[in-house]
Amino acid sequence: MNLRLHVWRQRNAADSGRFVTYPAADISPDMSFLEMLDVVNEGLIARGEDPIAFDHDCREGICGTCGMMIDGQAHGPRRATTACQLHMRTFHDGDEITIEPWRADSFPVVKDLVVDRTAFDRIVAAGGFITAPTGSAPDGNAIPVPKTSADLAMDAAACIGCGACVAACPNASAMLFTAAKVSHLGLLPQGQPERYARVRRMVSQMDAEGFGTCTNHFECEAACPKSISVRFIARLNRDYLRAVLTGGGEPARVEGGAG
């Protein structure tokens, strides 16, 4: 099939950027969306034009590297599907497709469709972990975990950190991303000791990065390639409220020791 692409081109963060139209000829329905872009890029290279920069790596929907707005939808029209797993059979001959980078102040554009998502790493560094230094662990079966908790924790932990939730949100909020990690760790017995400190620190970092607030549009869940549920946001809010009201997770006052 033959398509027309309107692609956002931006040389670097300082450039203002613009749409450029390219034809995509002889596209097979078996190609993935990124393979289609590969073909377009090969054509651009042959003509001596700078190929379109886009992030991608595993191309099997798990690394979270790829991500772009396809016709205004994060990762394109198919539900629960990353751009690399979106196949061209979803489109029709003659379609015009608009391709843009994630649009959010906290994700500045690096080049073309590539954005900087290191804000997510900083949210995790602020508290998205269980402190369990190597070597300190008890036997794996010493802490029984109810299957329902483990399964629900896994639902949250399936987040691939692609940033589609932020891109889809009218407020560019990172609540779904942050809530998924807060819930994954907070649902497990191992995660209890740091539960309230974690939610405080992660939320505070999220705010510091300039992400917007959640006003319950639920676009994030609709765009999420792993179908992470907005119910985890409710869980985050509950934990956060409890932390703030009860002083949970505040650093303990250190009393001077007698020795």
Place this chain on the structure above:
Amino acid sequence: MELRANVPDGPIEKKWDKHRFEMKLVNPANKRKHTIIVVGSGLAGASSAASLAELGYNVKCFCYQDSPRRAHSIAAQGGINAAKNYQNDGDSVFRLFYDTVKGGDYRSREANVYRLAQLSVNIIDQCVAQGVPFAREYGGMLANRSFGGAQVSRTFYARGQTGQQLLLGAYQALERQVGLGKVDMHSRHEMLDLVVVDGRARGIVTRDMVTGEVEPHVGDAVVLATGGYGNVFYLATYAKGANATAIWRAYKRGAAFANPCFTQIHPTCIPVTGEHQSKLTLMSESLRNDGRIWVPRKKGDTRPPPQIPDEERDYYLERQYPSFGNLVPRDVASRAAKRVCDEGRGVGPGGYGVYLDFADAIRRLGESVIGEKYGNLFEMYERITAENPYRVPMRIYPATHYTMGGLWVDYNLMSTIPGLHVIGEANFSDHGANRLGASALMQGLADGYFVVPYTLGHYLASTKLEPVGPDHAAFEEAEAAVAARVEKLLGVHGTRSVDSFHRELGKIMWEHCGMARNEGGLKSALGKIPDLREEFWRDVKVLGENEELNQSLEKAGRVADFLELGELVCLDALERRESCGGHFREEFQTPDGEARRDDERFSHVAAWEYAGEGRPPVRHVEPLGFEYVHPTQRSYK
């Protein structure tokens, strides 16, 4: 070059304990005076960087991805082995050791493998403590599944996303250290050279992939955790960015490259659909627990699968290997698939595919049980092929998936360059000629959490290092070499894209050095690759400039290295005149078509030494001794 394995003496079950006691320690106050460079942030890299930082070292960690969480360990699906014997089915450290040595077709170092089996149990504990949401039974205990090459159920898993969850555990531990200021993380940085000062690894040179800046980084030791080189085949289950540049640069600086021809072809991948194909997608081996593999008995039978009655189907693995059936090791399963397809009995477009059929399992267990076990894999398959595996059998075919070969390391996981440690898939150590399923995650984490934090300390404590700065001549020379190479790539101004060269190299490798190899084919590849390399440097077209995000330039550097590495892989395959594990030489097979080892002449590791531009590399040998697992003709019948 001398290959000293440095295996401690004493009985195998005591070696690691004894060694841990005998190794020197670095005083806690002195640890913070050392800087360690870790390249790669997958299971091995992230776990070692986090563990070293927890110990007090200053760590600089590098990855080419935009975040350390994206390393390709994330794509491992099926699970991780551990000799916990939670199932009470007769597992033990010794059995895991035995299975791994046998599975590797007796081409691995016994002492390393035993240690791996011992540490496997600690890994599970560590990961559970970090919050990895492993699958659980209703009573809250950890669940297990079985995997190829084993008759016990010892694989721990988190749905079909075990690698993702283990990596996120290690990544979170790493980010915790980033937050504490103990790890200085450099994402979107690619290592382009290793710096050796007075014979010791003292740093690396990187390129900032956003600004193009070439930067020196000085350290007291370097850890390479940069994964395998399977993308030399172009089409592989690897991430697109996965590359061999770090290990290849280290090789050219003096690190021996061991067993490069030991590459693994995974039996269950989605078949190729056309020229545009950019990568192949794995369907977890765990599917073989419940799926039955078959092809039609008749050649050229194009009827839809449900119309082929049972008696006209050939469940060839169950027929040929009744005791392991569909769970034979990967190399055996892959070759069997190739054989039936070469006979003209393959299915799907092009005839290079076999069925993996869940109809019986769905009848036995119900769709919901199958969905719970494999739901995400079925969805992935459906997305790619537009076929529903609950209704029609999957079509699968083997694809390059893992490389057992890698930089040679001793028992301490140190290469032939002192101070350069190599861990995870990047080294050669534990899997011999064939890796068993669910063992890669185990090895990456064992190396990173539990081996290198000890052995690297021992190296530092027993070595006197002179202070070195980035203005040292060796750094300046390496930086200049990196900059010159970048300039050279940008200056060719040829007519062919980087991808076209990569694809062509991949075809040569797959045809002559893939699932079956022979002398004639390998010699022909050894003629074609240098020609292609010459053409690359004459006619490659790399647009843009260095001082920007330039994905063509990144790829060009990697493909240039693959064009050299591919030749070494073929050379090693030619020189290893036997069949073992994933290395199948057609000249050396049993009458029923199984791999025939030659223990007399090849019970050794082949470690290649770089001899300089235009000179043939030198093949060194580390003999392998088998005291505990006696080599036999591997049989899964």
